[in-house]
Every structure is written in C-alpha cells, then in structure tokens.
Amino acid sequence: MRLLLTLIFLLSGWALLAQVTDTTKQVAEEDDYSAYEAVSPGTLTASQRFCTPKVLDQSPLKLVSIGYEVQSDYSLQIPGLAGFLLGSGTSLGPSHGARFNATIPVISKPQMLLMVGLNYQDQRYTIGKPTGLLGIAFDTVRAVVGSDSLNRFLQQQVGSVGIRSMGMNGTLFKPLDKKNFILMQTQLDVNGNFGIPTAESLNYLRFSFSSIWGRKVHDRLMWGVGISRNFRAGELGYFPVVLFNYTAPSRKWGIESLLPGRAHFRYTLNPRNILFAGLELEGTSYTLLTNNDILPRLELRRSELRFRLIYERCLSGFLWASFQAGYRYNFSFRFDAPPGNDDFFRGFTSTRPYFIDSRITNSFYAQITFQLVSP
C-alpha cells in the first residue's frame, strides 16, 4: 500500500511538471501573432520601454579605432614685439600623428548604457626655416650673436618630441522612459610635450564634462540640450551644447551633430558604406615642459575647425575603415602662461595677454582609421 501511495505521489508530481512544460510548448504555425500579449507581471508597458541611444542608420559606435593623420605644410607667424624678438614666422610641417581610441561598454542594457574608454593622440612637427626676407635676416643675426630664435623655441617646445594627449573617458546614457533621456560624458586628459613615463604630467590633468537632457521623438529623430565644460577651443570654456541626430524617412540621408563640437550630414549608400560631410572643432590645451629656466611654464592653446569629408566602409564583419580628408582652419595656436599649475577660465572679459599670440596658417589634412564597431 505504501509503495502504491509513493508511486501515485511521484507520478502526480511528474504529471504536474509535464503541465508546466505544456505552457511553453511551441505555438501552432498558423497562429495569429498579432493576437498575443505580454505575460504579466513583469511586462514592459509602452511607458516603461526605454529609448535607445541612436537613431536608425546612425553610424556604428567605434569600440576600438587606430588611425594616422598627415597635414600639409603650413607656417607659424608671430605679430608684434615677440615676433620682432623671436622672428616673425617660420614654416611648419608636414606634421603627422597617430590616434587611438578604445571604448568598452561596461553596462549595456535597455535601462542604462555605461561606457569607459581610453584615448591617445599625438602630433609631430617638423620645424622648418624662417619665412620672409626680414625673418631670414633676423635669424641670421641671431645665429651670429647666439641669441634665441623662433625655430629654436619651437624645437624646444613642440618640435623635439611632438605633443600628445592621453586620457580616459566615460559616457552614460540613461533613458528615463520611451522618450526622454540623459546623456553625460566626462573626460580626464593629460596633454603636453611629454610621454607616458613622465609622472609629473599628472599634475596637469584636464577635466571635461558634458551633461545633456534630450528627447527621442521617434526612431529617426533625437535631440537634446545641455552644457559642457571642455577645452575644444584650445582653453577652458563653458558652452551650451545641442544634440541633434536625424534620419530622413527615405533612410538615405541624415544629420549627426553635437554642436558646437561637430556636425555632419550623413548619406547612406547602404548600411556598409556611409558618407559624411561636415565639420568638427578639435583642440585642447597642452602643457609644455622644457629645461629652459628662463621661460615660465607654458600652455599651447591649440584648436582648429576641420571641414571634412568622411567615407566609412565595412571591410569585413565588425571591421570598418574610415577615410577622412579636409581643410584645417586654425582657430588657435597660442602660447599661454597660466598663473599656476591650475588652468584658468579666460572667458570673454579677461584682459590677460597670451605669452606669444602666435597664429598658424590653414592646411589640408587626411586621415585613415581602422575601427572595430559595436553590435
């Protein structure tokens, strides 16, 4: 009897399990799938769905990118007394440099996207000869009497090892619901004429931050407004920022912009071949360390507006290549002497003069980059 009861008990348990299995069995092929609804609880209602960080056909997120850039010849000019003392101008270039970026999504869920990244960029200069008859004459005299020259100054500051920017960054995309989102970006950089082993360079960390509130109107349009603290203009600045990403109903063209940093018109040949035309404001402040005891610590305030064409092409699977060419319009290439280790906000009202208010002429540039893109 006991055996019989045990059997009944065990078999009834098995039957119960079999019933549970039945709830997940395949649905008949001819089912009307529009007549299905989410199982509650734990169902996402329309208001609980979260917007994604991209519009349709937006260029893919680059997880790793390695690139190289060359710039055509250009010259540097120094007006005023500094120009008279050092030499009014000299030729520079062609300059060139490598670029590396890596971004890892630490959290990538519908409720939150958190990415951290590393970036490295360097620029090597070729210091040329003085320009103009007067410059050549002054340079000859300075060489004879053994005084400093613009060429020697530039060689000391940027010519010998170039300038580079190294840092880490973080991006947080936090959808609040199906329509609204918050986008935050932060970056810590050390920039200057030194390499990774120079520990003292950590004294000159540059901190950038952006915060944007936005709306994703539909799958093809998202916009946002916010504020940013950055060095894109060559020195510390606070800017209003506007995010605008759009894809036309035809899905052939669109706009990807985060003003005033960049804005591009996008033309999609197909999902594996994309063309861009637009501009980017690129720049930062570089700490210049030299053995020259006479000079104060200098910052190179470098910023340029790049009008460019970009062709992005999928080479294979997740490997993409980007070919970029354009015209580099000089916005700032000035030498500044900040009062201490900390940077300062010059703003629009400061009368503090630059140490050398130099200018560089514009030039063409080209860049090739290989990228590993994200799902």
Place this chain on the structure above:
Amino acid sequence: MSKLKFILLLFLTAGVVYATYTPQESDRILGVWEPGNGKARVKIEKIGEKYYGKIVWLKEPDDPKTGQPKLDKNNPDEALRKVPLKGYRLLKDFIYTGKDTWDKGSIYDPENGSTYSCIIKMQDENTLDIRGYIGISAIGRTDVWKRLVKKTP
C-alpha cells in the same frame, strides 16, 4: 520485497530528476517573445537539440517604399536580400548550458545585416536577456525580451 521497492523508488526518482532538470528546464525558452523595441515578435523553437528563433510578426510588415512585405535587404549575402523578413530565422544554434543560460548561438540584426555571437539568460519565466557581442561577452549589447501569450477571449 524491500529490494524491489528500493529499485522502483530509485527508478522513479531518477525519472523525476531527469524530467525536472533536463528537457523541461531547457525548453522553458520555447514560445513567442517580443524584443525591447516592440517592433517584432520572435518564436523560439527547438530543432534537434538546438534552439532557433524566427520572426513571426512585424509591427510594420510592409516596406513603405514598395508596399510589399519587408525583405532582408541588408543581408551581406546578395542572394538572401529578397528573402522576406517575416519567417527569417534570426536566432540560431543555441544550446542549453544550464543555469538558465542558452549559449553558443548567434543573432542576426536585420537593421544592418550583421550577425553577432549571442548568449541568452532567462531572468525569470517571462523575461530573457539577449546579449549580442563580438568576440567576448564584455563587448556587446543586451536587449530584454518579454514572453507573449495568446490573448484569452
């Protein structure tokens, strides 16, 4: 007699354990699921020992340009670009590896024609974490899918 009882009990217990942890546990993934964007419904089914998922419903079934059913026009294989998206098998070759996880499969993204490695974890009976990734699972993106059942009249 007691020996017979013991053998019977052992057999039944083994049967219950097998029934509980082998086919039923892995088959919990079967059914109709909706991705996070709500644009499609995917039916996950079992073929042999592996699990596959195909699109059975599209929120916008027709291509606005042609008025015809949407095709897999972004497929890198030109021969497949005229295959209708509805019915397309976008989850492939998943094997149940225990601990509510289906692994070693791939997921196809019709938006860009890319195929990613994929791992599926069941949060609960009605929720799946679908993670597409490149190379290692850390480099990827997770979407949450919800189980759908037929509306009761």
